Amino acid sequence: MDPDKTGRVSRDAIMAVFYILNEDFPEIRRLSKEEGNLIFGFLDKDGSSTITLEEFLEFGNVLLLEFTKESDYETLVERHFPQIFRSRSWQSLCMFVHSAIFEYCTDAVLVANAVIIAIQSYPELSGQDIAMDSHYKDGYIDTVWELMETIFTAVYILEIIVKVLVDGWKKYSESPRNVFDFSVTLLAVFATLYVYYPNAYSDSRLIRFIVMARVLRLTRLLFTYKAFEMVGIISVDIIPAASNVILILLFLMYFFSALGSLLYGGLITRDPDNPLSYILLEANDFVDNAYWANNFNDMVSGMNVLFNLLVVNNWTECEIGFEFVTGGKWVRFFFFFFHLFGVVVINNVVIAFIINAFFQQFKTVVDRQGWEEEVADEAIISGARARFRANTITGTNTGVIGGYIARVRPRHMDVELDERAALRKLFTRTSTNDESIAEK
Missing domain, CATH: 1.20.920 (Histone Acetyltransferase; Chain A)
Structure with a gap:
């Protein structure tokens, strides 16, 4: 990699290493050309377009970075209807969806759904010998309970549509809670269609049993308390x-x-x-x-x-x-x-x-949830991610255009990795000793 014994490795040599890693080491994630150029920019701390031995020692840490284009987070409205996206009414809707009031409304619907399910299920759970209403199996929405189940399903569908339109599918699907809600709601929709579409099966209780899983989301009320929230977040980090x-x-x-x-x-x-x-x-x-x-x-x-x-x-x-x-x-x-x-x-x-x-x-975890931090005009760190412009990283021209988001993927067993500190270190540029380079 350094045939001339200069103590520095060229960009071409590093790119050749990335090519070998892609071809011969399937256990390491495949790097695109853009990702290779970004990683080289993080390695080249002094902006000299070459890698010193000290910089090369950070190779393993830099490989922990995962990159996502900011454009991947563009919503359908932002991409195809920019005028609507920039309108005051749409921005007001976005603010409402991201507000605590929207979450409170969602929780209220969940509580109401739980109460309805409890009222419906109590006679059966208490062991009472009750006769089943024949309307449950006639394939029509002709009871109050069936109507309410259908209304709740429609409300959950509306919630998903609004969140996906406001946040975009990528951001929405990154939340495990949203994935759970989407899965249960999708099952409820299929169950509703299956029950009420003319066929041999028409027991509407199937919808209730599926929607009952959605009520499990009420456990989120525990996490309104900061202590419970911290325990949950830390548990997710340390269990792997x-x-x-x-x-x-x-x-x-x-x-x-x-x-x-x-x-x-x-x-x-x-x-x-x-x-x-x-x-x-x-x-x-x-x-x-x-x-x-x-x-x-x-x-x-x-x-x-x-x-x-x-x-x-x-x-x-x-x-x-x-x-x-x-x-x-x-x-x-x-x-x-x-x-x-x-x-x-x-x-x-x-x-x-x-x-x-x-x-x-x-x-x-406390630091991860903290403030937005700007690092030497290179990136803005928020939580466990950093937003940056990809054309120049620590003084190195990468040849990559556009905005990116970087995350640190923790090493296995590395529970005390401070993502914010790691990102801060990666985006910090070291001064170039131009005189020593000129002498060489």
């Missing part, structure tokens, strides 16, 4: 990073569940034809706690036993039933070793990792 230690715990549980099924499968039973069921009745602690479901008769039941041991931590009461049906005390070693390795060691490691990561990530 904790996946390795969680997988170790799951592997240990799978191993002990398989071993338990092999050694003790079928021993815990309530079958009156099986003499073990009468022996088990002598295990008072086991029977008094109704631990019949705590058995190793299959893998799922075994995982249930081990999960209970992790959370409840009462292996002495659980194992007494197995001790009676096996007729020996060797079963204690099985439960003791899982308690030692699963609860005392690995489970505590998982808990300690999550707690430590939570406090490490807390400050990062």
Whole structure:
């Protein structure tokens, strides 16, 4: 890469590296020509159009950047109807959709929907013997409940249309909450068409069951409290990073569940034809706690036993039933070793990792939600993203035109990555030592 031993690598050499990465390393995301030029601009901190060894050491960090064109976030109205987009009435609509009042209205509709569903479902949930209204299966909207279900579905469709028109599909689909709402509403629309279109199936209760999932969105009311919101955001950040230690715990549980099924499968039973069921009745602690479901008769039941041991931590009461049906005390070693390795060691490691990561990530999340910051006329950082003009980056002409948005994709297990600090560092230009370059 540096045949002349100048201590610098040319743009062409770096582009050749990107070509090799695209062709021979499928585990690394494919880079377009524009992305390659942008990454070179971030590497070339001094604007010399060459890369020094110190700059090249940032190669791995720069590859974490993901780029999106600002034009990809243009809405349908902005792109095809610019006059309407710039009108005062449209901008007022946009402000309303982005306001807290719009969210409050949406929450009010969800609460009303939940109340209606609760009223409809209460007789069935309470075990009352009620006769089904024949109108539910006639394929027509001829009851108050069916009418209200249809109105709620129409309101949810209107909400989606308004949000997509105001924010654009790309921005709308980046929100997991919006994706959930869209999926449930789409299912409700298909269910409505399926029920009311003339066919053999016309039970309108199907719509209610699907729309019930939408009511789960009421959990968002918890996140109106700042503390709950922070817990939710940080949990989303640290759970992927904790996946390795969680997988170790799951592997240990799978191993002990398989071993338990092999050694003790079928021993815990309530079958009156099986003499073990009468022996088990002598295990008072086991029977008094109704631990019949705590058995190793299959893998799922075994995982249930081990999960209970992790959370409840009462292996002495659980194992007494197995001790009676096996007729020996060797079963204690099985439960003791899982308690030692699963609860005392690995489970505590998982808990300690999550707690430590939570406090490490807390400050990062607070900073991420902070102010807009301009970095040396290069970019405007807001949250975990940076908006910048692509033609020049840290003094390097990239040959790329237009506005872009950069995000830092965290490395696996890197829970304490401060995206704002990382972006600030990448957009900060270092001074060029022109005299030293001239001497060379």
